[in-house]
Amino acid sequence: MKADSSGVLTGVHFMDGDHAACEGALAAGCRFVAGYPITPSTEVVERFAARIPKVGGVFIQMEDEIASSIAIQGAVWGGKKVMSVTSGPGLSLMMEHIGFAVCTETPSVWVDVQRCGPSTGLPTQPAQHDMQQIKWGSHGDYEIIAISPNSPQECFDLMIKAFNLSETYRCPVFFMMDEVVGHMTERVEIPAADKIEVTPRKFTTKAPGEFKMYATTPDDLVPEMVKAGDGYRIHTTGLTHDERGYPLMTVAVQQKMMTRLIDKIKRNAHKLVDVRMDNCEGADIVVVSYGITSRIAHAAIDEARAKGLKVGHARLIICWPFPEALFREMASKVKAFVFPELNMGQMVRELNRAVVGKVKVVSVPHAGGTVHEPNTILNAIMEAAQ
Amino acid sequence: MNECGEYKDLDIQNPVLKVLRQDRIPHIWCPGCGIGTSLNCFARALMDCGLNLDKVAVVSGIGCTGRTAGYLNLDSFHTTHGRAIPFATGLKLSNPELSVVVYSGDGDLFAIGGNHFFHAARRNMDLLVVCVNNYTYGMTGGQVAPTTPLGPTQTTMPYGNFEQSFNLPFVADACGATYVARWTAYHVRQLAKAMNEALLKKGLRFIEVLCPCPTLYSRRNKLGDGVDQMKYYKEKSVIKNGADTKEAVLTFQGEIIVGKFIDRERPTWLDSMNKHLSVALGDSFVPYGTNGGDNGQN
Amino acid sequence: MAKTEIRIGGLGGQGVILCASIIGKAASIFEGKHATLIQAFGPEARGSACSAQVSVSDSVIGYPYVTSLDILAVMSQDAFNLFAPTIKPDGILLYEEELVKLNDRLPSGIKAFSIPATRFAEELGRRLVLNIVMVGFFAGVTKLCSFEAFRNATLDSVPKGTEDLNLKALQKGYDYGAKLL
Numbered sequence: 001m002k003a004d005s006s007g008v009l010t011g012v013h014f015m016d017g018d019h020a021a022c023e024g025a026l027a028a029g030c031r032f033v034a035g036y037p038i039t040p041s042t043e044v045v046e047r048f049a050a051r052i053p054k055v056g057g058v059f060i061q062m063e064d065e066i067a068s069s070i071a072i073q074g075a076v077w078g079g080k081k082v083m084s085v086t087s088g089p090g091l092s093l094m095m096e097h098i099g100f101a102v103c104t105e106t107p108s109v110w111v112d113v114q115r116c117g118p119s120t121g122l123p124t125q126p127a128q129h130d131m132q133q134i135k136w137g138s139h140g141d142y143e144i145i146a147i148s149p150n151s152p153q154e155c156f157d158l159m160i161k162a163f164n165l166s167e168t169y170r171c172p173v174f175f176m177m178d179e180v181v182g183h184m185t186e187r188v189e190i191p192a193a194d195k196i197e198v199t200p201r202k203f204t205t206k207a208p209g210e211f212k213m214y215a216t217t218p219d220d221l222v223p224e225m226v227k228a229g230d231g232y233r234i235h236t237t238g239l240t241h242d243e244r245g246y247p248l249m250t251v252a253v254q255q256k257m258m259t260r261l262i263d264k265i266k267r268n269a270h271k272l273v274d275v276r277m278d279n280c281e282g283a284d285i286v287v288v289s290y291g292i293t294s295r296i297a298h299a300a301i302d303e304a305r306a307k308g309l310k311v312g313h314a315r316l317i318i319c320w321p322f323p324e325a326l327f328r329e330m331a332s333k334v335k336a337f338v339f340p341e342l343n344m345g346q347m348v349r350e351l352n353r354a355v356v357g358k359v360k361v362v363s364v365p366h367a368g369g370t371v372h373e374p375n376t377i378l379n380a381i382m383e384a385a386q
Numbered sequence: 387m388n389e390c391g392e393y394k395d396l397d398i399q400n401p402v403l404k405v406l407r408q409d410r411i412p413h414i415w416c417p418g419c420g421i422g423t424s425l426n427c428f429a430r431a432l433m434d435c436g437l438n439l440d441k442v443a444v445v446s447g448i449g450c451t452g453r454t455a456g457y458l459n460l461d462s463f464h465t466t467h468g469r470a471i472p473f474a475t476g477l478k479l480s481n482p483e484l485s486v487v488v489y490s491g492d493g494d495l496f497a498i499g500g501n502h503f504f505h506a507a508r509r510n511m512d513l514l515v516v517c518v519n520n521y522t523y524g525m526t527g528g529q530v531a532p533t534t535p536l537g538p539t540q541t542t543m544p545y546g547n548f549e550q551s552f553n554l555p556f557v558a559d560a561c562g563a564t565y566v567a568r569w570t571a572y573h574v575r576q577l578a579k580a581m582n583e584a585l586l587k588k589g590l591r592f593i594e595v596l597c598p599c600p601t602l603y604s605r606r607n608k609l610g611d612g613v614d615q616m617k618y619y620k621e622k623s624v625i626k627n628g629a630d631t632k633e634a635v636l637t638f639q640g641e642i643i644v645g646k647f648i649d650r651e652r653p654t655w656l657d658s659m660n661k662h663l664s665v666a667l668g669d670s671f672v673p674y675g676t677n678g679g680d681n682g683q684n
Numbered sequence: 685m686a687k688t689e690i691r692i693g694g695l696g697g698q699g700v701i702l703c704a705s706i707i708g709k710a711a712s713i714f715e716g717k718h719a720t721l722i723q724a725f726g727p728e729a730r731g732s733a734c735s736a737q738v739s740v741s742d743s744v745i746g747y748p749y750v751t752s753l754d755i756l757a758v759m760s761q762d763a764f765n766l767f768a769p770t771i772k773p774d775g776i777l778l779y780e781e782e783l784v785k786l787n788d789r790l791p792s793g794i795k796a797f798s799i800p801a802t803r804f805a806e807e808l809g810r811r812l813v814l815n816i817v818m819v820g821f822f823a824g825v826t827k828l829c830s831f832e833a834f835r836n837a838t839l840d841s842v843p844k845g846t847e848d849l850n851l852k853a854l855q856k857g858y859d860y861g862a863k864l865l
Contacts, residue, residue, distance in 0.1 A: 006672075014709035014721075014837075032480050034472075053663045056672035058479045060655075062472060063505040070469040071476035074445070077463065078480025100466050184748055185705060185721035187712040228461035228477060229484050231440040235407070235456055237464035246410060247456060247464070298746035374747055 001200050003027050003160075005193035007055045015188045017181040018043035020152040021111060022051065023190060024159025025083050029198050030109070031057030032080040034071035036064055036090060039123045040179040041113035044085040065090035069097035073106045077236070079227035081163060081201070085111040089120060091130055092137070098172055099138035102261060104236045105214070105223065107166040107201070109159070110134075111175040113182040114342075116368040126179035127368030128291055128342040132349070134174045135320055141258065143265035145272060146174040146320035148290040152186045158317065164199035165272075169264060170222050176319065178342065180292040180371060201225055208232045213245030214257075221264035265321055273326055274317035283312030285384050286330060288339045288351060290316040292371055297340055300377035309385055322350040331355040336384035340364035340377045360384060402429035405439065407459045414453055418604075418612020420571030420597025421451050421518050427574050427595075428489070428516065429458070431581035442485045442585075445474040447499060450524040450599075451491035468499030471506045474513050482656055482675030485585065486512070492519040492533040496552055500532070507561030507590045512654040514584050514591045517554060520599035528602030537638035538607040554594045555647050556631040564589030566631060566648035570596040572619035573644060580646060589654050596642065609639070687741040688828060689750040691770075692818075693763025696734045699815030700759065704736030706819050706837045707828070711740040713840070714833035720748040733762055740828060757822055758784055759801075759814065765789050778822055778861075780814070797825050797864050804856050813853035816842070820854040824861025831858060 007026035015023070022044045025033070031052070035045035049059040057080070062068040065086050072082040086094065091112050101108050116122035117129045134146055145165050149158045159175060166173040204211050204224035208231050214223045226232045239247035240254045265272070278301075280286050285304075289297040294315040304311045314330070316323070327337075336359060339348040348363040355361060364380045366372050406429060415422050432439060439460060446455035448467035455462040461484075465473040470488045478486040488495075495503055495517050506513060522540060523529040530540040533554065534547045543549070558566045565584050569577040577595060584591040598604060598615030609615060618639060626633075627645040634643040653661065656675055663671045690707065694700040701723050712719035723736045737750045753771050757778040758764045764779060768789045771777060777790065781798035790796065801817040808817075816838060823834040834854060842850040 012713050014705060014713055014719075016721075032476065034476060053667055053674075054670050054672060056674060058659075058674060060475070060479060062475075063501050066469065067472035067475075067502055067505075070465060071472040071479075073465075074463070074473035074476025074478075075480035076476075077461075078477045078484065080480040082476075082480075096466055097469075180722065180748065183723060185708060185723075186719065227481065228443045228463075229441050229481050233440070233459050233461055235462045235464070237456065238466055239464065295746045295748065302746075371747075371749065 001198055003193040003196035003198050004029055008190065008193040008196060010190050010192050013188045013190065014185055015152055016043065016183055016185040017149070017152040017155040017177055018113065018183065019047050020155040020188045021159050021175065021177065021182075022047040023188075024156040025109065025163065026051060026055060027156070027190065027193070027196055028160045028163035029081045030083050030163065031055070032072065032075040032082045033059050033084065034062045034068040034075070034082075035059075035085045036062055036068050038065075038087045038090045040115055040182050041085045041087045041090075041111065043182070044111060044113070065093040066097070069094035069110070070100065072108055073097065073101055073104070076106045076108060077228050081107070081167075083109040083111060085113070087113050087115045088117045088130055091133065095137040098134070098144070099140055099142060100238045101172040102138070102142040102144065103238050105170040105261075106172075107170050109162045109166055109173050109175055111177065114176065114178040122369050124179065125369040126292060126342060126371060128176070128178055128293065128346070129368060131176065131319060131341075131343065131346040134176070141262065143262050144172050144174060144320055145169065145265070145318065146176050147317060148176045148319050149181060150291055150294045150315070151181065152184065152188045155181065156188055156190060160196060160198065164197070167199040167201055168222070169268070170202070170225070171265065174320070176291060178292050203227075212243045214241065215243045216260060221260050221267065269321045269323075270325070272318055272321055273323045275323055275326060276315040276317060278313040278315070280312030280314055280330065282310060284310045284335045285381055286312040286314050286334050286337050287377070287381065288314050288316065288327075288337055289341070290319050290347065291342075293340050293342055296372045296374055297377050299374040300381060303374065303378050304381045309381065311381055316347070319347060322347070322354065324350070324354040327351055327354040331358040334359060336360035336362060338362045338364060338377070338380045338384050340366070340372050340380065342366050342368050342371065402426055402433065405429045405432050405459050406457055410457055413457055415450060416601045418598060418600035418615075419450070420520065420595070420612070420615075421454065423571040423574060424516070424518050424577065424595045424597060425454055425457065427578040428581050430578040431585055432460075434578075435582045435585045437485055437585060441483055442487065443477060444487045444489050445470045445477065446488070447490040447494035448525070449491040449494045450520075451489065451518040452494055454489045468494055468497070469502065470494065471499060471502040471513065471515065475506060475511050478512055479656065479675075485514070487585070488513055488515045490517065491524070492517055492521070492554070493523045493531045496554065496557070497532045503557075504561050507558060507563045507592070509655040510562060510564065510589045510652045510658075512588055512590070512656065514593070516581070516593050516595065518595045518597050519554065520597045520603060522599050522603040524599050524602055528599075528606055533636075535636050535638040538603070540606070551636065553631070553635045555592070555634045558592035559631040559648050562590070562652065563592045563648060564650055564652050565591035565646075567592075567646040568594040568596070568634065568644050570619040570623060570642065570644060571598060572616050572623065576644075587649075589652055687739055687745065688754050689752055690738040690740065690755045690757070691735060691750055691753055691767055692738070692757045693733070693735040693767050694759030695762075696732045698734070698759050699812070700734045701736050702841060703757070703815040703819050704738050706816075706834065706841050707822060708738050708740070709840060710823075710829045710833040710837035714836045715829040717742055717829070718745050720745050722748050733760075733766070735763060735767070755822075755826060757818060759818060761785065776826065778818070778825060780818065797821075797861065799857065799860055801857065804860070805853060808849060808852055808856065810849060813850060816850045816853035817857035820857025820859075821861040822857075823854070824858040825864065834858070
């Protein structure tokens with residue numbers, strides 16, 4: 001369906017990533033945000049607090065990120081599209097509720113404007129420190145989706161994609177920004193509402209009594225949904241549950257529930273590949289990157305090409321699920337991968353796992369606080385080429 | 387009478403069964419536990435209050451009382467430990483036509499979840515909070531709670547509790563609740579009436595229900611079984627409606643002040659938001675959730 | 685056109701970020717170029733060092749930070765002392781002459797242009813428009829974009845009801861800058 005025009009600020013703007021992310025959420029139909037202030041993400045909720053009274057919806061500043069990350073889930077079951085916004089320390093407090101959203105299949109968008117950790121770290125400086133935390137930080141096995149924008153324009157465009165994927169797969173979708181993308185201002189073009197495609201919630205058409213909370217078919221592992229107040233008298237729980245949503249704590253039910261929760265993402269992993277390829281065909285070296293680092297890598301790649309090297313660039317838009325199959329195939333065609341990240345080497349673990357020793361993988365870690373010098377990445381490309 | 391409480395010959399069944407999920411009975415609670423008694427009172431209140439039960443939702447946290455949501459035939463949410471109130475806050479604000487009830491235990495609501503209660507009451511979020519206080523952590527096996535009075539033994543206070551407990555009605559009063567009452571599992575009529583009254587009121591309403599935990603609290607402290615605790619409630623309870631909540635302190639096996647302590651009016655969070663923003667923003671404000679029906683659904 | 689790298693420096697509360705934003709907006713929205721703006725600020729809201737980096741280019745900008753500073757515009761001595769040494773050899777310095785005194789931190793060979801922007805702002809009736817006078821001065825000296833683009837960007841950025849005052853401030857700075865060339 002098309003976006004609701006009341007939330008779409010159509011026009012050309014000079015806007016930072018935090019503000020653009022908020023506009024993306026509004027355009028995607030987000031009408032409830034619960035948040036807690038934390039640098040460098042605060043501008044997202046500040047803008048939402050200012051905008052939502054004129055659109056129709058609610059912003060509430062909760063007492064902490066634990067509360068924010070569960071209040072949004074209550075709001076989903078009341079019928080709204082929702083988002084919460086935070087940065088590292090707040091994300092750490094949200095961990096338990098990632099699992100609750102996974103287990104109860106509550107579509108929700110979680111924005112993380114990453115800063116340096118561990119602990120309070122460097123609050124106003126960029127990093128990509130939380131890439132593994134979102135995937136493994138909540139207890140138990142689970143699958144999530146994560147998207148990484150590299151510009152204010154992408155903060156708008158990809159935010160709509162984040163909301164749409166969360167509705168399609170009924171899972172938490174993480175929007176992994178960083179301080180630079182959040183605070184960098186650029187031209188942002190917001191199209192007319194009728195040019196924006198939004199995915200509606202998968203509400204059931206079954207009558208109460210016919211509807212089962214978590215019933216799925218072999219072809220479609222994502223159940224239909226209802227909201228509170230519509231007469232379905234639903235029950236949902238973070239306990240292991242059966243198709244009715246009732247807690248049923250047996251090994252068989254656990255096996256069935258877990259398998260479906262994992263498979264609904266894994267079996268669709270091929271649809272969740274979004275890698276922007278730049279001259280990867282015939283390249284000797286492929287630089288892999290995401291978020292702000294992709295822009296820095298771009299500058300380094302230009303210089304390497306000027307030196308005559310055949311360098312491709314594979315930029316991850318969707319970081320989780322990691323596009324394993326794509327890199328496994330690419331590994332037989334290239335000499336090496338170079339993977340700069342604003343962390344000590346997080347997503348490079350996934351790349352290493354995907355290519356299991358077939359080809360050289362050069363990690364270009366950075367402790368964070370600023371972005372790489374393009375020269376550092378250039379040197380890694382030169383080293384990999386030898 | 388059969389084991390489900392139905393008199394087959396007389397074709398009579400327990401009148402509250404219709405608001406329970408019969409396919410989930412029997413419940414998990416121990417013999418003599420007071421949580422089921424409180425649920426029975428709540429079920430009666432639901433039936434008597436006249437609300438459309440399709441529009442009533444119940445939210446629980448984790449623990450013995452946290453299982454309540456699962457037995458009520460309402461839209462029901464069994465959330466994470468301590469977080470029933472913020473979940474309920476999101477649910478209520480997202481769909482303001484719902485009456486939202488938080489039904490959970492003392493440890494869930496006032497230890498791990500204490501901060502959320504304070505802020506929900508401060509904001510006057512439109513929620514009914516029922517706290518079943520059995521002075522202990524039941525599901526994990528009888529550890530000290532923020533409501534355990536001075537003296538009794540708990541597994542993590544093996545030599546007796548030396549930590550000061552909360553006086554919950556005083557906390558609720560101080561934080562701004564619009565309705566504050568305390569009853570025990572013995573006072574079933576008063577409790578059902580209080581629940582009925584509170585269901586129909588606006589704002590953050592708080593009811594504390596004192597309940598026996600015979601398996602852990604009573605047995606460990608040689609207080610007998612569930613019936614003995616009911617006798618204690620009967621003998622030591624003093625009804626003082628309108629009492630100063632400061633005086634409603636609980637002591638080990640001491641006097642229990644029960645009654646309706648607070649009943650006042652304050653604008654709810656949503657009422658305040660709508661009133662304030664319609665002045666601040668004028669015509670550009672889109673009123674939210676004020677007409678009960680159209681609440682801005684996509 | 686190659687990338688032009690600009691830094692605006694001053695104190696929190698002077699409107700440094702708005703100044704940078706108008707320059708970026710003029711280039712990216714009203715003149716069809718590419719522009720990025722990166723701001724750096726301390727935890728204090730007022731009186732702390734505040735600076736912004738603007739890159740303007742005809743093509744897509746990857747690396748958004750200043751590596752080779754073409755133009756520095758400063759409204760405080762601290763900002764001058766900190767950033768003047770980073771101006772590239774044939775770069776340009778623009779400075780508020782009552783707030784900044786040149787010293788040996790300025791590399792030789794830099795073209796320096798000064799303006800009594802605070803005085804001009806006061807003459808216009810509001811000291812606050814100092815930053816808009818500086819934008820006008822920047823426009824007049826650098827001619828990075830057309831005056832029309834700066835005018836539109838200013839109108840798009842200032843609060844309603846202050847348009848006339850701000851346009852006067854812009855014009856004043858622009859005329860003063862254009863005359864110096």
